[in-house]
Amino acid sequence: MADGDMANGADKAPDTFLSGLTEQLLDAARKAGADASDAMALSGTSMEIEVRGGTLEHAERSEGTDIGLRVFVGQRSAVVSASDIKPETLRTMAERAVAMAREAPEDAYAGLADPSQLARDVDIAALELSDPAADPTPDDLKRDALESEAAALGVDGVSQVQSAAAGYGRRQVHLAASNGFSGGYERSTRSTSCVAIAGTGLGMERDYDGDSRTFQCDLRDPAAIGRSAAERALARLSPRKAKGGAWPVLFDERIAASLIGHLVSAANGAAVARGASWLRGALGEQVLPDGMSLIEDPHRPRISGSRPFDAEGLPTARRAIVENGVLKAFSLDLANARKLGMNSTGNAARGTSGGPSPTAWNLALTEGIQSREDLLKQMGTGLLVTSMIGSTINPNTGDYSRGAAGFWVENGVPVYPVSGVTIAGNLREMLQRITPANDARGWLSRVVPSLLVEGLTLAGE
Known part of the structure; x- marks a missing residue:
């Protein structure tokens, strides 16, 4: 689930929870002997629905929390991560990270930002990173995937649809560091995709279309995606x-x-x-x-x-x-x-x-x-x-x-x-x-x- 995202949502319970986790990690690192440290916590859910032949082919839902800690001992550093957030795990992570850092080679360029460099007074709301609309249900995603598949199969010459899928994800991320930085945000995404196959036997060709958006209301029509994938596959024949x-x-x-x-x-x-x-x-x-x-x-x-x-x-x-x-x-x-x-x-x-x-x-x-x-x-x-x-x-x-x-x-x-x-x-x-x-x-x-x-x-x- 880690992808380099950072974000804010200090008014939301998930971010308050993640902020607390990062502060606990920094405290554990300090007690373990780290000279400086930063910590990241991510939490989120995702759903993916795939259909084939008008029926459900695959459904997957995942949710969880991941944490990571980077510590510095002088110019030596180490990174550890876990998906277990029990207090004893945080303590063990910090101790192991400091022990690893002490054995790591020195890096003259490693280190946290000077406090004067840190971001201040960021207007995260203006970026509209998270859709305020209700999360889609599995049935919503299945409907999108089925519409996309049906539209592709409705194009003359398309023999089959390799996959038609719809997905959704929402995650929160928080970053904190011993230089005083602390911030987080929430991000959402919804997607639809279709891979169509035209022709038969050794003459088959395939192509795709898809769309992924932050706000669900911006997503292209599933049927249009299916038709586009089909037309692209047909164009590649022979x-x-x-x-x-x-x-x-x-x-x-x-x-x-x-x-x-x-x-x-x-x-x-x-x-x-x-x-x-x-x-x-x-x-x-x-x-x-x-x-x-x-x-x-x-x-x-x-x-x-x-x-x-x-x-x-x-x-x-x-x-x-x-x-x-x-x-x-x-x-x-x-x-x-x-x-x-x-x-x-x-x-x-x-x-x-x-x-x-x-x-x-x-x-x-x-x-x-x-x-x-x-x-x-x-x-x-x-x-x-x-x-x-x-x-x-x-x-x-x-x-x-x-x-x-x-x-x-x-x-x-x-x-x-x-x-x-x-x-x-x-x-x-x-x-x-x-x-x-x-x-x-x-x-x-x-x-x-x-x-x-x-x-x-x-x-x-």
Whole structure:
């Protein structure tokens, strides 16, 4: 259940309970001999319903509380976790953590935030992280899954639905540290998904659609999700091989975020500090075309990547990772910022069983003025990619190779499906040649439109 979330709900009983747990852990750590410590407590419930052939296939409900404690003895640290919250367990955790820390190697960069760095007076309510509506019942979720499956099966040519599912989760998280920080919040999510299969025998093809939202009222219609999955599966029937050589490639909006994700991974402070990033030393250099920016905004309401503060208690803030094509910043937690001689960007994430590491929150890439259809016409002949398979990325050079499937395009029109194609290039060069469409979905955590890249190498016929 640990995923790096932090949050507030001091007026709610669950958060009061979690706050008490974290304070007990800090007290136990102090008594065990820790010089400093931080503690995390998570509690929540989740439900998942899957249907097949009009009947219930699988139902799962989970609930529980997880706790984690990180202690420091000088510059040595250790992390322990448990799902048992009895007082004797907390005491034993602290004693073991301190004993482990005393045997750990020293880390000159480890340590909590200075109190002056901590988040203060955060308006968590403005982020709308938790749906005030009543939790759905199992029957509600089953109904959504059945509607999605029925809609997919109602499309002529769809032979079966591999899975149709609906889920819901609500969890509370609290973080406290011996430097004085204490905060928590609640987060909810509801989802629907469908995987449809078209064709028969060796000619079967499958595709999917799905949606996940913070507020249930924002979720797309289950039937629309099922129909979309079915139509996508049908479109993939009878694939051919793509033509080999150098061709333009249009990354469909559904998978374009993965291309930008490689840039985000290279701008991760942990990778940079290890020397395993093709963006090491690239601050201030051109990495995207002129006029394009990549903006992180952790304060967007109702979005899964929103955070009022990070996993070290630092405030989160809107910032530019890339501005007007130029790399402006890495994503940093405290330790990696210290290694690089920089300041944390408030991007620490952690779970109960490990220490913090940097990650990026909500991201948005500058959109273009052309539609996806306009970019298809612009490319003329080439490959429209709608799904990716596996990846080989050299973290030091940015050399890129990925399996893909999609549609071959001639005269600006998709003419037949293709599969088994390998796309190769170098990310540093590719990203400076992208042309964005205007079709990004604004409710996603990563808002990235379809992206046209000229001159990639395709391995096909």
